[in-house]
Amino acid sequence: MHINTFDHYLHGHSPVHRLDARVKVVVALLFIVSNVLLPDGAWLAFALGWLFLMGLSRLAGVPSSFLLKRGFIVLPFALAAITVVFTLPGQPLLVLRVGSTDIVVSDAGLIRFVSIMIRSWLSVLMAILLTTTTQFPDVMHALRHLRVPAVIIAIVSFMYRYLFVLADEALRLLRAREARSAQGPAGTGGGSLRWRARVAGNMVGQLFLRSFERSDRVYNAMLARGYAGQLLTLNPHAMRRQDWLHGALALLAIVALQVVGRVVG
């Protein structure tokens, strides 16, 4: 598996790609915080937030269809929020009679539910936009400058480096199992549930041993190259004038969204 498997739009040359990663991380985080702070039913602000995102994605040359498709990832969690439709007190909109029980859909509940889903959706779109226009090591550098502890950054960077190596290892194990497995006429696999779980567990154990030994080798190789507990970089990561300018503009837009959401709704 290649390290850029998921990063189809990472190497663009748009103004958004060129923007300093610190600015992008801060803007993305503040946009998400601002979404969470918008009151229920602030439709105009939600719509403007969506337009802001679509404008950014157009500027970045990331097709909006790509964003929207990946944004579906928040959908399963809608199940947890749907319950407010039935339990939040408000004007009844729809009464379903099931047996002797009335199921009431209240207006306040429906507004809360739709608002939660929109907030979540806008937030995830912003996060997707951040990762499709910023290389992961740049995000890590940005977080380092934003005072996230160096050890955590180093561990996550290492994880990123070996993620694809070990994912390949896992795929090899899965392929080997596939190659040695037959499928019954009804499309069923063999063995009891316990046996199948045990095979999967053995594979996980095997993967652990391979990973553990690899971490030893990696550590020894690092020592051989003069590692003393710190990862070093030559990249100065300096903020330019346009980084400050674009960051300020984006912050202004977020503040405006918040004002619109609170005043107009």
Add this chain to the structure above:
Amino acid sequence: MNTPIVAAAFQLHIPDGFLKLTIAGIAWVLAALAIILAVRYARDRFEERLVPLAGVMAAFIFAGQMINFPVAGGTSGHLIGATLAVALLGPWLGLLVMTSVIGLQALLFQDGGLVVMGANILVMGVVPALVGFGIYRLVAGRQGAVRLVGVGAAAWLSIMAAAFVTALLLWLSETSSLRIVMPAMLGVHALIGLGEALITVAALGFITRTRPDLLREGVAGGGRGWVVGGLALTLLVVFLAPLASAAPDGLERVATNLGFIEAAETAPFTLLPDYTIPGLGASPLSTILAGLVGVALVAVVAGVVVRAVRRQTT
């Protein structure tokens, strides 16, 4: 790769927008405290070897989550890995590894939110480290069936405790109704936890047979205090979960007194009033039946949604 990602999205990773900022903030504070302690203790123990070891092990947990096994009807069980991580690496390093996994899943795959990441670290890192390692530590020195059952219980209970805390966070954020989401969360994760327990037991069994020397590392990573903390949290969940599912009014009253809920939340009608089946009264049987109905409903809807999403992404 898409399937594991979709499967992972249906775990406990809360997306942004589902938690109130105050709740997300409190969770961040608790998670950050745990991480600071974990960095300190793990660095004392592993010194400059910490970074490569934790990084590669975090990648291992992520890759391990791809290994699945068919259960029934097109569904499959797979590893979440928190209990395995703390059992193999000790609670502090295990917590750091799970934190990295959650951070990378959120940053790279949008699996879990950025602002609510603290809550996800609390749910998938701190809680399983306490419950999973606490119970594992209790049986780590034993042999045979006691150890296997103990490891399985550690894995299952850590998932249940995580589901419990998730439901609490969602309720405190006024995103979900406790009386529906708590039994539904616990019901769904009782099944997910079963898959987790089976794989964790088998994986630890495999490592015990092949490299028993590696297991000492994990046990030495945390003292007896973890057993006390883990059992205390487990007992709390065991006592509070039925209370929250069957009689949430008690919990709601506590919350109201503490000022969490400003207005009394009494809907004129609810889906399953007081989470019991009408006609059966408020008997425990009625509550259990209502719980099962809730779980079945959620499972059916979840299956349809996951299938639709899977089609979208492939």
